[in-house]
Amino acid sequence: MSVKLILLGPPGSGKGTQGALLGKFYGIPEISTGDMLRQAVAEGSELGKRVQGILTKGQLVPDDVMVSLVEERVSREDCAQGFILDGFPRTVDQARALERVLPGGIDAVVYLRVPREEVIARLAGRLTCRRCGAVYAKTDSSLCQVCGGDLYQRDDDLRSTVEHRLRVYEEHTAPLVGYYRTLDKVREFDGSGPVEEVARRVEAGIARVIA
Numbered sequence: 001m002s003v004k005l006i007l008l009g010p011p012g013s014g015k016g017t018q019g020a021l022l023g024k025f026y027g028i029p030e031i032s033t034g035d036m037l038r039q040a041v042a043e044g045s046e047l048g049k050r051v052q053g054i055l056t057k058g059q060l061v062p063d064d065v066m067v068s069l070v071e072e073r074v075s076r077e078d079c080a081q082g083f084i085l086d087g088f089p090r091t092v093d094q095a096r097a098l099e100r101v102l103p104g105g106i107d108a109v110v111y112l113r114v115p116r117e118e119v120i121a122r123l124a125g126r127l128t129c130r131r132c133g134a135v136y137a138k139t140d141s142s143l144c145q146v147c148g149g150d151l152y153q154r155d156d157d158l159r160s161t162v163e164h165r166l167r168v169y170e171e172h173t174a175p176l177v178g179y180y181r182t183l184d185k186v187r188e189f190d191g192s193g194p195v196e197e198v199a200r201r202v203e204a205g206i207a208r209v210i211a
């Protein structure tokens with residue numbers, strides 16, 4: 001069985017959190033384009049140098065860069081049984097490019113709905129592992145429980161940048177909900193409440209799609 005899912009929702013809606021759980025549940029990789037870009041920045045690669053300023057400002061990396069990055073990633077061996085895309089596509093042009101790359105298409109879009117004030121509060125308290133990208137809500141620990149790496153606050157989680165990211169989301173990414181609805185791919189979930197409760201809702205909803 002192969003499972004191909006897209007996670008969609010505003011910054012802070014829990015795409016990374018739920019993607020990691022879903023990935024474990026189905027035994028397939030969760031592919032976070034944000035993590036890939038942050039890793040490129042940390043490594044100081046050509047890609048990292050090119051995108052660093054874009055990430056810090058909360059703007060979008062050009063479509064052609066993102067499409068080749070994802071095309072290469074999903075062609076790897078570990079994606080043979082499927083994958084979960086977190087953060088891609090983010091524009092209608094990226095969605096169209098994905099259809100060209102994946103002729104069989106995707107199984108479903110997991111759309112997480114969370115009120116604006118709640119995502120702002122979540123991002124203000126988020127800590128991210130510098131080494132493995134795991135995320136934490138407010139915590140007293142300064143070390144990652146997964147890999148022992150340092151926890152830090154992302155540059156783009158400053159309040160003013162978060163507001164900008166939300167505007168970018170509304171303008172460029174929210175239209176994807178309508179785009180995928182016309183293809184009957186959208187499964188909408190309330191992303192508020194305890195993480196495990198949201199995960200149960202999503203797993204039950206997706207089980208019906210891929211049964």
Ligand code: AP5
Nearest residue numbers: 011012013014015016017033034059061087122126136137
């Ligand atoms: P990316 O890393 O994808 O950021 P994002 O989409 O803004 O999403 P976030 O990572 O902020 O939030 P999330 O929904 O994953 O929430 P999380 O699970 O962490 O992209 C960053 C940048 O990269 C972009 O701005 C852009 O520049 C660039 N980029 C990436 N992809 C691109 C593309 N395709 N095209 C162009 N540019 C691209 O949860 C948030 C917090 O809430 C955490 O602290 C978590 O612990 C907590 N939390 C989660 N669930 C719950 C819950 N149920 N209750 C309480 N707290 C919760």
